[in-house]
Amino acid sequence: MSSQQSARAGREGDVLAVVSQSGPTVSFFDAADDRHLGALDVLAEPHELCFDPTQRLLWCTRAYHSGYYHANGGRCTELTVIDPDSRRIVEVVDLAPEHGPHGLALDTARGRLYVSVEGSDERPGGVVVVDTATRRPLGRIDTDAAGPHWFVAAPGAGIGAASNKEAPFVSLVDLERGTLTAKAEVPGSEGIAISPDGSLVYVAAPYGATAQGAGERPPNGVRVVDTATASVVDTLHTDSGVVPVHLTSTGLVLAGEMGSSLGVAASFGRPRPGRLTVFSADTRKELGRIEVGVLPLTITSSPDGRLAYVACVASSTVDIVDLETLERLARLDIPRLDEPGAHGLAYIPRAR
Numbered sequence: 001m002s003s004q005q006s007a008r009a010g011r012e013g014d015v016l017a018v019v020s021q022s023g024p025t026v027s028f029f030d031a032a033d034d035r036h037l038g039a040l041d042v043l044a045e046p047h048e049l050c051f052d053p054t055q056r057l058l059w060c061t062r063a064y065h066s067g068y069y070h071a072n073g074g075r076c077t078e079l080t081v082i083d084p085d086s087r088r089i090v091e092v093v094d095l096a097p098e099h100g101p102h103g104l105a106l107d108t109a110r111g112r113l114y115v116s117v118e119g120s121d122e123r124p125g126g127v128v129v130v131d132t133a134t135r136r137p138l139g140r141i142d143t144d145a146a147g148p149h150w151f152v153a154a155p156g157a158g159i160g161a162a163s164n165k166e167a168p169f170v171s172l173v174d175l176e177r178g179t180l181t182a183k184a185e186v187p188g189s190e191g192i193a194i195s196p197d198g199s200l201v202y203v204a205a206p207y208g209a210t211a212q213g214a215g216e217r218p219p220n221g222v223r224v225v226d227t228a229t230a231s232v233v234d235t236l237h238t239d240s241g242v243v244p245v246h247l248t249s250t251g252l253v254l255a256g257e258m259g260s261s262l263g264v265a266a267s268f269g270r271p272r273p274g275r276l277t278v279f280s281a282d283t284r285k286e287l288g289r290i291e292v293g294v295l296p297l298t299i300t301s302s303p304d305g306r307l308a309y310v311a312c313v314a315s316s317t318v319d320i321v322d323l324e325t326l327e328r329l330a331r332l333d334i335p336r337l338d339e340p341g342a343h344g345l346a347y348i349p350r351a352r
Contacts, residue, residue, distance in 0.1 A: 004329055007306050007322045008032055013350030014302075016309060017058060017084060018318055019046045019343040021068075022336045026060060028087060031302070031347065034320070034330045040087050042080050048150075048298070049346035050104035050113065052132050057090065058082040058346060059113060061101040068340060069149070069165065075099035075118060081135060084348050093135050098128050103151035105160065107175070112138070114175075116151040116162055127151055127162060127173065141178045143171035150192045157198025159227055163189035165207050172201075172227055182230035187218045191245035191299075193253070195281070201225040202253050202281075204242035222255050224284065236279045236286070244298050250305030252287070252323060253279040256296030276310050276321055288326045293317035293342075300345040309345050316341025 014031035024044045028037040047061045060080040066073035077096040082089055095101060100118030107114070111132045119125035125148040127141040141160075145167035153160040153175060162171040169183035170192070188207030194200070205223045222236040222245055236253060244256040257275040274296040277289045293312030301308050301323070308321040311334075318332040334342040 003322060003325050003327070007324070007329060011302070015084060015348040015350075016318075017049055017051070017346045017348060018311060018332065018334050019049055019060065019345070020316065020334045020336050021045055021047065021313065021340045021343045022338040023334075023341075025335065026058070026082065027334060028084070029332060034332060038087055039335070040082065040089070042082075042089065043076075043078060043092065045076065046080065047102055047344055048104050049344035050106055051084065051346040051348050052106055052108065052113070053349065054108050054111065055132050056083075056085065056351065057132075058084045058348070059104055060344065061104060061115065063100050063102045069147070077101070079115065079130075085351065091135060093130070095128055095137060098126075098137075098140070100125075101128070102149050103162070105151050105153040106132075107153060107155035109155055112155075112175075114141075114151055114153055114160060116143075116148040118148070119146040125162075125164075127160065129178070139178055141173050141175075142180055143173065144180055144183070145169070145171060149190070152192050152194040152201070154194050154196060154198030156196065159194070159198035161192060161194055161201045161203075161225075161227070163192040163203055165189070170201060170203050170225060172230055182227075184225045184227075184230040184232065186223050186225070186232060189223075190243045191256070193245045193247040195247065199227055200281075201227060202236075202245050202247060204245045204255065206241070220257075222253060222279070234284055236284055238277055240275070244296055244310075246299035246301060246308075247281060248301045248305035248308070248323065249303060250323075251281040252305065253281050254299050254301070254308055255279065256292070256299050256310055258295060259291075274310075274312055276308060276319070278323065278326065290321055290326050290328060292319040292321075292328075293331070297340075297343055298345050300347055302347055303349060309347070311342040311345050313340040313343055318342055318345070
């Protein structure tokens, strides 16, 4: 069996879901052979995806009426709930007056979905807690920052963390009490991941929009935050600014580099490839790197940790990478109407 056949083995019936932000669609692909299975039209400007295996539903955030974080046509308030098997919309959940929903994290044991939302003049940004059975909000956790973007959770440890674009800290929260517990100092942050035991958070910093030139700007990379002390204990260094960060089930830290010193907004329309850089979570050493599409924005992996999926928003592509060989197995083209393109990702195992 070839390495490619080995990487694909056992994926029959599994599906990859991909957001096209300007599509606006969610596309579905066969995870075994990359066949396009169809696309679902959704509300304008879909962003991130999260699959709930208990309810067998796919959640999709809708952050803005148009555009993106720094250049948008107004904030939205909705979450779209999708049946990935029939590929139909089950419900649109309105979080108003909360707005700008983006990051998603799931606690299957408690049936909770955590949704990061942006702040307003009246109060800071935070995380809305949604009951996955009733699909209704249960409460809110303040993060004390205007723009919490991505959110991750280690439900077993009762710890969550929000990256904040402009605020100089990562917000650490107690999921049980629903409170902000600490602020870990970082120079503005993008993508974020958390260890299963909640002891470490991996966060892309500095914030990509400020990654222009050298000077006194902090070095690019992934900061490793000890949640017990709320302090940075190490940095996984990269050549250029990092936006998405992902931790696989096999203990690999995946960082999506922009491939240039340009900020996120400036990278649209500039066809310079990005890069997937792979680190060991145990040794914190770089294991390798591979070129991907333009402006990697979201990363996920297969449940077995063998395959990485890198959504690149400016080229509107998804690179599928074998993490054992660091070879690209395929590149999926995601339809779009305009900028931006490919965004959120979710791996959906077949129904058992």
